[in-house]
Amino acid sequence: MAKQLYFDEEAQRALKRGVDIVANAVKTTLGPRGRNVAIDKKFGAPTVTHDGVTVAKEIELKDPFENMGAQLLKEAATKTNDVAGDGTTTATVLAQSIVHEGLKVVAAGSNPMLIKRGLDKGAEAIVGAIRSLSKPIRDRAEIAHIASISAADREIGDLIAEVMEKVGKDGVITVEESKGVAYETEYTEGMQIDRGYISGYFITNTERQESELEDPYILITDKKISSVQDIVPTLERVLQHTKNFVIIAEDIDGEALATLVVNKMRGTINPLGIKAPGFGDRRKAMLQDIAILTGGTVISEEIGRKLDSVTLDDLGRCRRVVSTKDDTTFIEGKGEESAIHGRIEQIRAQIETTTSDYDREKLQERLAKLAGGVAVIKVGAATEPELKEKKHRVEDALSATRAAVEEGVVPGGGVSLLNAVSSLENVKPANDDERVGIQILRRALEEPTRILAENAGEDGAVIVDTVRRLQKEKGDTTYGYNVLSGEFASMVEQGIIDPAKVTRSAVQNAVSIASMILTTEALITDIPEEKPAVAMPPGGMDY
Incomplete structure (x- = not known):
C-alpha cells in the first residue's frame, strides 16, 4: 500500500494538534473541581467518567498524523496508570506543556536531541527530589485520606482503608459490580486456591454444598493417583490419629477415587480430594506454597520421592479446610513462620525482577495468599452509568493507595512538583540547549497547579505566584491552594x-x-483508500 509522509515542522505541528486534542479533553477532569466527561456508547447510556485514562483511551482521531500524536500522549497516561494506578491527568498535563514549549524553541533553532538530554537530566533531579520529599504512611487515617482524595469521595476512602487494614499491604483486593445500591465487602480468610473437590461425594455440608474438615492431615503431590496401593500406607498412618484427610494431586481417579468414596460412605474415613492448582512450573510453585504454609512436603518423583515413602512428617496440617465445587481455602496453616516469611521474600524478589505483567500479576496473587488475605469490594449504584463511574473511582483509589503504601506520600495540590523545581538549580547543563530543556521542565512543573486552579474557576498564574510567595513568608514548603475551600x-x-x-x-x-x-522529524502513514460508491439497486416495478 502507498504511504504518505510529513516532514520537519509540518510533522511536529500535526503531532502537536493530536496531543492538544487528548490533553484538552483529559485535563478537564484534574482535581476535585474537575469536570466529568461523557463518552458515547453505540448501545445504551453514555459512560460518564472523572478518570483521565478512561477519557484518553476512548480517543481515536480521523487524521492519521494527528492520531499519532494522540496515541503517543495516551501512552504517557496509560503507562502511568499501569505503574501507579493514578496520575494519568497529571502526566498528560506535564507532557502537553513540555511539547508546547519544546516545539517553540525547536522552531527557533534549538537542537531537539540536546533539549531531550536537558529534559532527561532535569527529570532525574525531580524524581530524586520527590523521593526525598516523601513521608511513609503511618496509619489507617492516612490511608483513608489518600483513597478519599483519589476517589473524591470520603465513603470510598474509609471503605478502602478498612479493607486494606484487614488484608494487609500484600493482600489481594478485587473490585466487582454489585446488584444492590450500596457498597459491600467480602473477605476470604487464609489461602484460597481455584480448585474445588474432585467428587460431590466428598461434601460434608449438603446445605452449603461444601466439604469442611477440621484439623486434617494434607498429602501434597504432583502425581496422578489411580491405584489405591499408592495411598493405602499413608491412609493407615493417618487413621491412627484422625479420620480427616486431604489429598492434593494432579488428579485422583479409578480405583483410588472409588476406594476413598466407599470408605467415606461407610464412615471409615473423611477424605477430600482436590486437583492441584495451576499448570506446569506455576503448579509446582503453588504446591510448594501450600506445603510451606501447612508445614508439609511436596511428594514428587523429581526430588526422588514416591507415594509409598510418605510419613506423617511429610503431611501438612491446618486448623480447617473448606472446599466448594470451585475453590478450596486453607485456614491457619501450621507451617513454620520463618519458612513462610522466607517464601514471601523470595516471591517479592521475583516480582521486582520479572518483566512480564502477567507473571507479575500471578506472583502478586501468590504473595497475597501467603502473606495477607483476599477481599472483594462490591460496588452498587442506582443506575448503570453511575455504577461504571463509581467502579472506576474505586479502582483508581485502590491503586493510588497501594502506591502510597509502597513509596510514601508528598504534599498534594501540585505543591510537590512546585517544590521539586529548586532541585533543577543543581543540574549542570553541558550547553545552552540543555539549559533550555531544563527551563522547559521548570515551566511544565507549574502546569498541574495552574490547571487545578483554572478548573476551580481561578486564575492559574496568580495562584502559582501566591503559593510561592506564601511558602517564603511562612517558611513552610507544604503551603498550597485548597481548591475545595478556596483557602x-x-x-x-x-x-x-x-x-x-x-x-x-x-x-x-x-x-x-x-x-x-x-x-x-518524519511521520509515515498509509494513504486512505478511496472506497468506490455503492451502486444503486435497480428500480422496482410500479403496480
Whole structure:
C-alpha cells in the first residue's frame, strides 16, 4: 500500500494538534473541581467518567498524523496508570506543556536531541527530589485520606482503608459490580486456591454444598493417583490419629477415587480430594506454597520421592479446610513462620525482577495468599452509568493507595512538583540547549497547579505566584491552594496528599513521551483508500 509522509515542522505541528486534542479533553477532569466527561456508547447510556485514562483511551482521531500524536500522549497516561494506578491527568498535563514549549524553541533553532538530554537530566533531579520529599504512611487515617482524595469521595476512602487494614499491604483486593445500591465487602480468610473437590461425594455440608474438615492431615503431590496401593500406607498412618484427610494431586481417579468414596460412605474415613492448582512450573510453585504454609512436603518423583515413602512428617496440617465445587481455602496453616516469611521474600524478589505483567500479576496473587488475605469490594449504584463511574473511582483509589503504601506520600495540590523545581538549580547543563530543556521542565512543573486552579474557576498564574510567595513568608514548603475551600494552607495539615509513586511516574512518563515527540522529524502513514460508491439497486416495478 502507498504511504504518505510529513516532514520537519509540518510533522511536529500535526503531532502537536493530536496531543492538544487528548490533553484538552483529559485535563478537564484534574482535581476535585474537575469536570466529568461523557463518552458515547453505540448501545445504551453514555459512560460518564472523572478518570483521565478512561477519557484518553476512548480517543481515536480521523487524521492519521494527528492520531499519532494522540496515541503517543495516551501512552504517557496509560503507562502511568499501569505503574501507579493514578496520575494519568497529571502526566498528560506535564507532557502537553513540555511539547508546547519544546516545539517553540525547536522552531527557533534549538537542537531537539540536546533539549531531550536537558529534559532527561532535569527529570532525574525531580524524581530524586520527590523521593526525598516523601513521608511513609503511618496509619489507617492516612490511608483513608489518600483513597478519599483519589476517589473524591470520603465513603470510598474509609471503605478502602478498612479493607486494606484487614488484608494487609500484600493482600489481594478485587473490585466487582454489585446488584444492590450500596457498597459491600467480602473477605476470604487464609489461602484460597481455584480448585474445588474432585467428587460431590466428598461434601460434608449438603446445605452449603461444601466439604469442611477440621484439623486434617494434607498429602501434597504432583502425581496422578489411580491405584489405591499408592495411598493405602499413608491412609493407615493417618487413621491412627484422625479420620480427616486431604489429598492434593494432579488428579485422583479409578480405583483410588472409588476406594476413598466407599470408605467415606461407610464412615471409615473423611477424605477430600482436590486437583492441584495451576499448570506446569506455576503448579509446582503453588504446591510448594501450600506445603510451606501447612508445614508439609511436596511428594514428587523429581526430588526422588514416591507415594509409598510418605510419613506423617511429610503431611501438612491446618486448623480447617473448606472446599466448594470451585475453590478450596486453607485456614491457619501450621507451617513454620520463618519458612513462610522466607517464601514471601523470595516471591517479592521475583516480582521486582520479572518483566512480564502477567507473571507479575500471578506472583502478586501468590504473595497475597501467603502473606495477607483476599477481599472483594462490591460496588452498587442506582443506575448503570453511575455504577461504571463509581467502579472506576474505586479502582483508581485502590491503586493510588497501594502506591502510597509502597513509596510514601508528598504534599498534594501540585505543591510537590512546585517544590521539586529548586532541585533543577543543581543540574549542570553541558550547553545552552540543555539549559533550555531544563527551563522547559521548570515551566511544565507549574502546569498541574495552574490547571487545578483554572478548573476551580481561578486564575492559574496568580495562584502559582501566591503559593510561592506564601511558602517564603511562612517558611513552610507544604503551603498550597485548597481548591475545595478556596483557602491557602498547609496541604499536609489539610490532608491533601498524593502518593509519591504517582507523582514520580507522571514526571518520568511525561518527559519520556514529550521527548519522543520533540525528536520526531518524519511521520509515515498509509494513504486512505478511496472506497468506490455503492451502486444503486435497480428500480422496482410500479403496480
